[in-house]
Amino acid sequence: MKQLFISDCEGPISKNDNAYELTEHFIPNGDKLFANISRYDDVLADVFAKPGYTAGSTLKLVLPFFKAYDITDQQIEAFSAQNILLIADTKATLNHVQAVADAFIVSTSYEHYIRSLCKAVDFPYKNTYCTKVRLDKYPISPQEKNRLREIAQEISQMPRIAIPAAAKSVEAFSLSDQEAINRLDEIFWSELPEMSMSRLLEVVTVGGEQKAESIRDAAKRLDADLADVMYVGDSITDVEALKLVHAAGGLSVSFNGNSYAVQNAEVAVQSESNLVTAVLADLFFKQGKTKTLSAVADWNFETLKHLGVDEALLKQFQQVSLCGLPKVQIVTAQNMQMIIEESSVLRKKVRGVNIGRLG
16 A cells, blocks of 8 residues: 655745745735735635635735736746745655655645746656646736736735634624725626636635645545545645545644644644654654654654664754754644644744745
């Protein structure tokens, strides 16, 4: 029976949020534009559970604005290749997991970025799932371009929506946030559908249920059981994937995750180095889930050595952990809030505040 290591890309493998960085770089006030659409995405996916809506759809909602500012596929490809920022020890980690299991990357990221990343870390692109889009094939009129630029600046000037705890309807939000949500509804589901660029809203983003479906597809391709899958994620786009693997008896891991990831993972990692992922993979694929969780519960070098973690890997792990082992914990109802808070702090330290606070 095949064993599968499957990871999200941005967060567990790289520090980038490529779509955010592209928007910030090519569009005036693009950082605010992307952040506001991203928060709206969280509202639709998590609070309202909008039928047919997929977490991570920010990546298609911004595409009409890419066209409005004349961004080309070649520009995306070049920018992506020049700006890859890896989590420390990523290459060593991916090399090790590919030695102990079949490895896949499942990412909401655009194909341009994933191709560039695969070249940078020598990972097979054929073992990836990502958001496929070719901007150059969509013509845009001058009138539509100007209108979309106006809308982009309108969105960038909106206040950042604050999501109240346990909110499940628009009435739970402040009046100003209700106005913003209603206006965004109008833009994306009434105004844009009347434009030719509405075709970009049909792009299938690999987030939410699409990530779960990608895991099922990878398992089917290799005739693997979902109980033999280790999945690593960090955000709202990973919730369905984490749930799927956890429910099937596999190992679901949050790596510097936000609240969405921590709440749906069995194990939470807080680390500046990726080698901890390699150690968990070594344990899971050689010793099984029960012993892996036992090691997490008694997390120290002696336990890892006793359980037979690869000697060379363990030596390298010790070298990058001279100031102490990174935190690795089994998520429980009792420690969940503490882990969320600590993980959020490290997430922002590792990836930067602007990226770290995105859903």
